[in-house]
Amino acid sequence: xxxxxxxxxxxxxxxxxxxxxxxxxxxxxxxxxxxxxxxxxxxxxxxxxxxxxxxxxxxxxxxxxxxxxxxxxxxxxxxxxxxxxxxxxxxxxxxxxxxxxxxxxxxxxxxxxxxxxxxxxxxxxxxxxxxxxxxxxxxxxxxxxxxxxxxxxxxxxxxxxxxxxxxxxxxxxxxxxxxxxxxxxxxxxxxxxxxxxxxxxxxxxxxxxxxxxxxxxxxxxxxxxxxxxxxxxxxxxxxxxxxxxxxxxxxxxxxxxxxxxxxxxxxxxxxxxxxxxxxxxxxxxxxxxxxxxxxxxxxxxxxxxxxxxxxxxxxxxxxxxxxxxxxxxxxxxxxxxxxxxxxxxxxxxxxxxxxxxxxxxxxxxxxxxxxxxxxxxxxxxxxxxxxxxxxxxxxxxxxxxxxxxxxxxxxxxxxxxxxxxxxxxxxxxxxxxxxxxxxxxxxxxxxxxxxxxxxxxxxxxxxxxxxxxxxxxxxxx
Amino acid sequence: xxxxxxxxxxxxxxxxxxxxxxxxxxxxxxxxxxxxxxxxxxxxxxxxxxxxxxxxxxxxxxxxxxxxxxxxxxxxxxxxxxxxxxxxxxxxxxxxxxxxxxxxxxxxxxxxxxxxxxxxxxxxxxxxxxxxxxxxxxxxxxxxxxxxxxxxxxxxxxxxxxxxxxxxxxxxxxxxxxxxxxxxxxxxxxxxxxxxxxxxxxxxxxxxxxxxxxxxxxxxxxxxxxxxxxxxxxxxxxxxxxxxxxxxxxxxxxxxxxxxxxxxxxxxxxxxxxxxxxxxxxxxxxxxxxxxxxxxxxxxxxxxxxxxxxxxxxxxxxxxxxxxxxxxxxxxxxxxxxxxxxxxxxxxxxxxx
Numbered sequence: 001x002x003x004x005x006x007x008x009x010x011x012x013x014x015x016x017x018x019x020x021x022x023x024x025x026x027x028x029x030x031x032x033x034x035x036x037x038x039x040x041x042x043x044x045x046x047x048x049x050x051x052x053x054x055x056x057x058x059x060x061x062x063x064x065x066x067x068x069x070x071x072x073x074x075x076x077x078x079x080x081x082x083x084x085x086x087x088x089x090x091x092x093x094x095x096x097x098x099x100x101x102x103x104x105x106x107x108x109x110x111x112x113x114x115x116x117x118x119x120x121x122x123x124x125x126x127x128x129x130x131x132x133x134x135x136x137x138x139x140x141x142x143x144x145x146x147x148x149x150x151x152x153x154x155x156x157x158x159x160x161x162x163x164x165x166x167x168x169x170x171x172x173x174x175x176x177x178x179x180x181x182x183x184x185x186x187x188x189x190x191x192x193x194x195x196x197x198x199x200x201x202x203x204x205x206x207x208x209x210x211x212x213x214x215x216x217x218x219x220x221x222x223x224x225x226x227x228x229x230x231x232x233x234x235x236x237x238x239x240x241x242x243x244x245x246x247x248x249x250x251x252x253x254x255x256x257x258x259x260x261x262x263x264x265x266x267x268x269x270x271x272x273x274x275x276x277x278x279x280x281x282x283x284x285x286x287x288x289x290x291x292x293x294x295x296x297x298x299x300x301x302x303x304x305x306x307x308x309x310x311x312x313x314x315x316x317x318x319x320x321x322x323x324x325x326x327x328x329x330x331x332x333x334x335x336x337x338x339x340x341x342x343x344x345x346x347x348x349x350x351x352x353x354x355x356x357x358x359x360x361x362x363x364x365x366x367x368x369x370x371x372x373x374x375x376x377x378x379x380x381x382x383x384x385x386x387x388x389x390x391x392x393x394x395x396x397x398x399x400x401x402x403x404x405x406x407x408x409x410x411x412x413x414x415x416x417x418x419x420x421x422x423x424x425x426x427x428x429x430x431x432x433x434x435x436x437x438x439x440x441x442x443x444x445x446x447x448x449x450x451x452x453x454x455x456x457x458x459x460x461x462x463x464x465x466x467x468x469x470x471x472x473x474x475x476x477x
Numbered sequence: 478x479x480x481x482x483x484x485x486x487x488x489x490x491x492x493x494x495x496x497x498x499x500x501x502x503x504x505x506x507x508x509x510x511x512x513x514x515x516x517x518x519x520x521x522x523x524x525x526x527x528x529x530x531x532x533x534x535x536x537x538x539x540x541x542x543x544x545x546x547x548x549x550x551x552x553x554x555x556x557x558x559x560x561x562x563x564x565x566x567x568x569x570x571x572x573x574x575x576x577x578x579x580x581x582x583x584x585x586x587x588x589x590x591x592x593x594x595x596x597x598x599x600x601x602x603x604x605x606x607x608x609x610x611x612x613x614x615x616x617x618x619x620x621x622x623x624x625x626x627x628x629x630x631x632x633x634x635x636x637x638x639x640x641x642x643x644x645x646x647x648x649x650x651x652x653x654x655x656x657x658x659x660x661x662x663x664x665x666x667x668x669x670x671x672x673x674x675x676x677x678x679x680x681x682x683x684x685x686x687x688x689x690x691x692x693x694x695x696x697x698x699x700x701x702x703x704x705x706x707x708x709x710x711x712x713x714x715x716x717x718x719x720x721x722x723x724x725x726x727x728x729x730x731x732x733x734x735x736x737x738x739x740x741x742x743x744x745x746x747x748x749x750x751x752x753x754x755x756x757x758x759x760x761x762x763x764x765x766x767x768x769x770x771x772x773x774x775x776x777x778x779x780x781x782x783x784x785x786x787x788x789x790x791x792x793x794x795x796x797x798x799x800x801x802x803x804x805x806x807x808x809x810x811x812x813x814x815x816x817x818x819x820x821x822x823x824x825x826x827x828x829x830x
Contacts, residue, residue, distance in 0.1 A: 023720060026531070033524070040521075044517065044525075047518070047724070048723040048724050049723060052534070054726040187757075187791060194763060198732070259713065287579075288578060
C-alpha cells in the first residue's frame with residue numbers, strides 16, 4: 001500500500017499539485033482510519049489530506065481513478081472482459097431487449113445496443129446504463145492492446161457511434177409523448193431535458209471510466225497517468241487552449257479576478273502607515289485614562305493609475321486579449337480610469353461596451369461582434385493600428401497613464417511604425433507589452449517584438465493565467 | 478494501535494483522545510438525526526478530523542452549509558460551540574486573549590488607596606510608575622528615592638504578579654476553546670477575511686493546540702477540540718495554514734441529496750413539490766449566472782411555496798417567486814427566459830395557469 005501511495009503522491013506532484021512531505025505523512029496516517037476496501041472512503045481520506053484547493057480536485061480525481069481502479073471491486077470481471085471483449089451480456093438485459101436484436105448469442109447488433117441504451121436511460125436504470133456503457137466500449141472503441149493512443153481517442157470513437165445528441169432528442173420526444181395531456185409546459189420540458197442530460201452525462205462518465213480501467217490493465221498505472229495528465233487551469237496556454245480548456249479558463253477567471261480585486265483593495269488600505277494621527281490617538285486614549293496606549297496613524301491614499309489597454313483581437317491571440325480585458329475590468333476599481341482599444345489592422349475604442357454592459361462577459365461578446373477593427377483585410381497590422389491610435393487618441397495619453405499592449409507582434413511583414421511607441425513612451429507613465437507567445441519564439445518569422453521592445457518599460461511573456469495574474473497584480477499596486 | 482498512539486505522543490502529534498465517533502457512517506447517522514444531511518465525503522472528513530486531531534478547512538460557494546456543518550457537529554457531540562467570526566483587522570487581542578487593562582488600572586489604584594492609609598509618601602511615585610510603564614528605570618528610581626526601598630520593590634513584584642494573573646486575562650474565542658474543560662467545537666468562520674499575516678496567529682493553535690502567553694506561560698488544551706475553519710475563497714490561504722488542515726470542499730448537493738435536505742428542513746412540503754424544487758434549482762445552476770442559488774436560498778424558496786399553498790410549481794408561479802432564489806436582475810431575466818420560454822412548441826406554459 002505504501003508503494004502505491006508514494007507512486008500516487010509522486011504522480012500528483014508531477015501533475016503540478018503542491019504536496020508537502022507532512023501532507024503525505026498525514027495521508028498515510030489517515031489510511032489507518034479508513035477501510036481500504038471502501039473506495040469512496042479511501043478517496044476522501046486521500047483527498048482531504050493531499051488536495052488543498054478545489055481547482056486541483058479534477059487532477060486528483062483523474063489520478064485516483066488511474067491508481068486505484070485496479071483495486072476496484074470488479075477487478076476480476078474487468079480483466080476477463082478485456083480479453084474476451086464482446087463476450088459479455090449484461091445480466092437481465094435479454095428480457096429488456098425483448099428479443100428484438102438479431103444477434104442473441106453473439107455480440108449485440110448496433111441497433112439493439114442503441115435501443116437498450118435508450119430504454120435504460122429513459123427509465124433511469126443506472127446499473128443497466130453502466131453495463132451497457134461497458135458493452136458500448138467493447139463494441140465501438142476498437143481498443144487494441146499496446147496501441148499507443150490516448151484515452152480520448154477511444155472516448156471519441158465510442159461517443160461518435162452512440163450519437164448522444166440524437167439520443168437526447170429521442171428521449172425528450174419520448175418523455176413529451178408520455179405526458180398526461182400529450183404535451184409538456186415549457187418548464188416541465190426544460191426540467192425533463194435537464195434530467196435526461198444529466199443521465200447522459202453519467203453515461204459518458206461510465207464510458208470514460210471503463211476506457212480508463214481497460215487502459216490501466218493494458219499499460220499500467222504510471223504510464224497511463226502520464227498520458228492523462230492535464231494542465232491545471234492556471235497553467236493552460238492561452239494560444240493553444242482547446243474548447244474545453246477555454247471553458248475551464250472562463251470558469252477559473254471569475255474567482256481569480258475576485259481574489260485579485262480583494263487583495264489589491266486590502267493592500268491599498270493597509271500598505272504602509274502614514275504619520276501619527278494625533279486627534280484620533282487622543283480620542284482613543286480616553287478609554288485608558290488619558291494614556292496614549294494605542295497610537296493611531298493616518299493612512300495615505302495613493303493616487304490610482306489610469307490605464308489604456310490596446311489588444312490585438314485577431315484570431316490567434318483573441319482568447320488572450322479577452323482574458324486580459326476581463327481581468328483588467330474586473331479590477332477596474334483599482335484604476336482611476338480604464339480605456340480599452342482593440343485592433344486587427346484597424347483600431348477601435350471599446351470602452352463604451354464595458355460601460356454599458358452589465359457584465360464583462362457580455363461586453364467581450366459585443367466586442368467580437370460590433371467593434372470596428374478591420375481596415376483592409378483582417379490580418380494583423382500593428383503599424384497601421386498604432387499610427388491610427390496615435391492620431392486619434394495620442395493627445396489623451398498623459399503622464400498618469402499606463403499603456404498596456406497585448407499581442408504577439410506578428411505583423412504580417414507590414415511596416416512596424418515603432419516611432420509611435422517611442423512617442424507614447426515619452427508621454428505615458430509606463431508602457432508595457434504582454435506577449436502570449438513563449439519567449440523562445442519571439443523574433444522568429446514575422447514577429448517583430450524586437451523592434452518594439454526597446455521603447456517599452458517591460459515586455460513580458462504571458463502565456464497562462466498564472467503569469468497574467470502576476471502581471472496585473474503588479475500593475476495595480 | 479496502542480503502540481502507534483504512543484509513538485504519536487513522542488513525535489509531538491497531539492493525542493486525539495477518546496473517539497467521538499465510531500465510524501464515518503456513524504457521523505452521518507448522528508448528523509442526520511439532528512437534521513444535517515452530510516454526504517459520504519463530508520462525514521468521512523469529520524471522522525478523520527476527530528481521529529487525526531486535525532482541523533478541517535471547509536471551502537465552497539456561499540450557502541452550502543459550511544457554518545451549519547460545524548454547528549451540527551457541535552450539537553451531535555453535545556459540545557459547546559465557540560465561534561470566532563473573522564473580519565479584516567482582526568488581531569491577537571480579539572482572537573486570542575487580551576489583558577484587561579482597565580481592571581489592572583483599577584487594581585493598582587485600589588492598592589494605592591490601601592497604601593494611602595498606611596504611608597502616604599509612596600503615592601506619587603507609584604502613580605508615575607504606572608503611567609510611564611518603563612519598569613526598570615522606575616523601579617531603580619523608586620528604590621533610590623524611597624526610604625523603605627526593599628519593601629516597595631517587593632510590593633512591585635507582588636503587584637506585577639498579581640495584575641498579570643488569570644484574573645486579569647480576557648480570554649477571546651481561541652484561548653477559550655483551548656482552556657475549556659468541557660468538550661468544545663471551535664468554529665473559525667470566514668478565515669479568508671483576515672490578512673495573510675494574521676493567519677499566523679492560528680498556526681500554533683491549529684497544530685499544537687496550545688497558546689503561549691509571555692506573562693503566564695503556555696496554555697495547553699486538556700482535550701483537543703474539533704476545529705472547523707470556513708472560507709469563501711476570496712483569497713488563497715497560506716500554505717502553512719492549509720498544510721495543517723484537512724481539506725473539505727462543500728459543493729452544491731446532488732439532486733437526490735438536495736431533495737432530501739428540502740424534505741428534512743421543510744417538513745410541510747409534499748414529496749412532489751420537493752422534487753420539483755430540487756430539479757428547478759439544478760437547472761438554474763446549470764445556467765450561467767452571476768450568483769447561483771445556494772442551499773439556504775433553495776430552502777427559503779421551498780418555504781415560500783409552502784406558505785403560498787402551492788402544490789405544484791408552474792412557469793408563472795416560478796417566475797413570480799424566483800426572486801427568493803436569485804439576487805441579480807440580470808440573473809432573474811435570464812432564468813425566466815431560459816426556464817419558461819425555451820424549447821416549447823406551443824405557448825402552453827402560460828396558457829395552462
